[in-house]
Amino acid sequence: MFILIAVVCSYTSHAEAILHAQLGLLRAAEAAGISFGEFEHYNAYLSFRRNVQLTSGIKPVYVFTGIFGQYAALALGNGIAHTGNEPDGGKTLAFWGDGDAKWDLTYLRDAARFSIQLITTKESVLAGEGGFFSIHSGEASARELAEVDGSTKGEKVQLRTLGGLSELQERFERARATVDPRQYFMFLTDYIQGANIKGVWKLENPVKVGAPDAVRLCLRGPR
Numbered sequence: 001m002f003i004l005i006a007v008v009c010s011y012t013s014h015a016e017a018i019l020h021a022q023l024g025l026l027r028a029a030e031a032a033g034i035s036f037g038e039f040e041h042y043n044a045y046l047s048f049r050r051n052v053q054l055t056s057g058i059k060p061v062y063v064f065t066g067i068f069g070q071y072a073a074l075a076l077g078n079g080i081a082h083t084g085n086e087p088d089g090g091k092t093l094a095f096w097g098d099g100d101a102k103w104d105l106t107y108l109r110d111a112a113r114f115s116i117q118l119i120t121t122k123e124s125v126l127a128g129e130g131g132f133f134s135i136h137s138g139e140a141s142a143r144e145l146a147e148v149d150g151s152t153k154g155e156k157v158q159l160r161t162l163g164g165l166s167e168l169q170e171r172f173e174r175a176r177a178t179v180d181p182r183q184y185f186m187f188l189t190d191y192i193q194g195a196n197i198k199g200v201w202k203l204e205n206p207v208k209v210g211a212p213d214a215v216r217l218c219l220r221g222p223r
């Protein structure tokens with residue numbers, strides 16, 4: 001006899017992989033307050049959730065991390081990148097809104113370390129009770145990301161706003177109405193930025209799992 005106590009899954013975010021890989025994410029979208037139709041990517045999770053709800057008694061463990069920190073800059077407009085237009089060879093960070101909305105960031109290694117500790121030491125998890133946990137290595141706004149990146153790498157980072165929330169929402173709705181649903185990645189970052197500006201994605205009382213310089217580590221990029 002064996003007991004499945006956890007499923008740890010990490011894969012590229014393609015809808016085709018969800019049904020086969022997401023047993024460990026049952027009810028995650030619902031717990032985060034996401035309703036069917038909120039966003040195309042979540043619809044696949046919710047469809048899976050309903051299927052498993054009808055066929056399984058497993059109580060999974062869910063860990064909410066916000067954005068993986070190494071990809072934080074990419075989630076903001078075009079990310080922090082060399083534009084080729086700056087006389088001093090600096091960079092530009094493009095973003096929507098005023099640049100002050102905080103993003104929950106989790107360094108990949110922090111997420112892995114917490115997950116392993118959780119599924120091997122947490123009594124309720126070992127007892128098969130499942131549960132929901134929120135963590136982050138730190139939080140930062142677009143302006144703070146630009147400041148940290150610039151001071152760390154010794155390069156000037158210009159800030160460029162792409163527009164306000166209303167403009168972003170109109171852009172998102174227009175794309176959703178005209179783009180083939182199978183190509184929803186074309187407006188994925190628009191949804192992500194709008195949700196973060198409105199606070200939909202803000203974690204409540206996350207456990208701090210990162211080092212004091214977690215934001216700087218995140219901006220080093222994928223490792």
